[in-house]
Amino acid sequence: MEALEKFKAAQKAGWAHFAPLQTFTTIPAGRLVEHAGIRSGMRVLDVACGTGVVAVTAARMGARVTGLDLTPELLEVARTNGRTAAVDIEWHEGDVEQLPFADGTFDAVLSQFGHMFAPRPEVAIAQMLRVLKPGGTIAFSTWPPELFIGRMFATVSKFLPAPPIPVSPPPLWGDPNVVRERLGTAVRDILFDRGRVDAPALSVQHYRDLTERTAGPVLKLVETLTASDPAKLAEFRESYDALTVQYFDRNSVRQDYLMTRATKI
Numbered sequence: 001m002e003a004l005e006k007f008k009a010a011q012k013a014g015w016a017h018f019a020p021l022q023t024f025t026t027i028p029a030g031r032l033v034e035h036a037g038i039r040s041g042m043r044v045l046d047v048a049c050g051t052g053v054v055a056v057t058a059a060r061m062g063a064r065v066t067g068l069d070l071t072p073e074l075l076e077v078a079r080t081n082g083r084t085a086a087v088d089i090e091w092h093e094g095d096v097e098q099l100p101f102a103d104g105t106f107d108a109v110l111s112q113f114g115h116m117f118a119p120r121p122e123v124a125i126a127q128m129l130r131v132l133k134p135g136g137t138i139a140f141s142t143w144p145p146e147l148f149i150g151r152m153f154a155t156v157s158k159f160l161p162a163p164p165i166p167v168s169p170p171p172l173w174g175d176p177n178v179v180r181e182r183l184g185t186a187v188r189d190i191l192f193d194r195g196r197v198d199a200p201a202l203s204v205q206h207y208r209d210l211t212e213r214t215a216g217p218v219l220k221l222v223e224t225l226t227a228s229d230p231a232k233l234a235e236f237r238e239s240y241d242a243l244t245v246q247y248f249d250r251n252s253v254r255q256d257y258l259m260t261r262a263t264k265i
């Protein structure tokens with residue numbers, strides 16, 4: 001258990017600087033809320049809400065929204081985002097693997113590029129389904145393993161020391177077959193769709209520089225290697241740029257993702 005807590009503490013520290021990337025996740029948030037069929041009056045949970053891009057979007061449509069995230073620094077930004085949009089949202093610091101809500105509380109449980117980072121997928125999905133009402137909607141956006149962000153995470157994990165606990169690779173949540181298996185018999189009417197983020201960048205190095213300062217797993221890797229192995233860090237940067245260039249075109253980095261929606265039985 002101690003190793004699990006250590007892992008979560010490292011995750012929390014790693015994600016603390018993510019806020020600038022909300023520029024990239026704002027447009028997909030609109031798509032996820034649409035994909036989930038959110039309507040006024042619904043009770044909605046945004047899991048791993050970060051700066052609250054999904055939560056605020058759903059609240060602007062009249063939903064009664066709760067946002068939960070591991071990282072207090074991001075919740076601070078989320079609170080500001082909610083106030084700026086003049087919407088009332090309940091924010092919680094917490095863990096998707098241990099949701100502090102009663103069974104069947106929500107009409108919809110959403111997560112954008114969020115619950116995929118929980119180390120134990122079966123625990124995270126069981127919790128998300130537990131707090132959802134029968135007949136309610138579960139919907140999430142995730143990065144597929146074979147596309148840019150999934151390949152980027154695979155590159156990062158090649159260079160990082162093994163985590164203190166077994167961790168399921170987050171991009172497995174981007175594989176429809178794995179998603180089907182993990183949702184299992186708890187749901188009906190699974191529907192997949194695809195979305196795409198075009199992240200502006202002046203060069204692949206600009207893109208890397210930004211993610212080294214903001215994206216949890218990359219930031220953590222660079223911190224570790226700067227102290228312990230600068231030659232390996234240079235090698236990582238070379239691999240990262242070689243990957244990014246395959247998706248870089250006219251000052252944007254193409255990032256495709258999977259959207260899932262299903263109804264709880």
Ligand SMILES: C[S@@+](CC[C@H](N)C(=O)[O-])C[C@H]1O[C@@H](n2cnc3c(N)ncnc32)[C@H](O)[C@@H]1O
Nearest residue numbers: 015025048049050069070071095096112114117
């Ligand atoms: C890539 S960010 C996405 C944030 C936001 N949903 C968005 O689309 O902008 C990943 C988020 O997952 C959160 N997170 C990671 N592990 C978590 C966990 N076990 N429980 C709750 N949140 C978690 C991080 O704190 C971070 O806010």
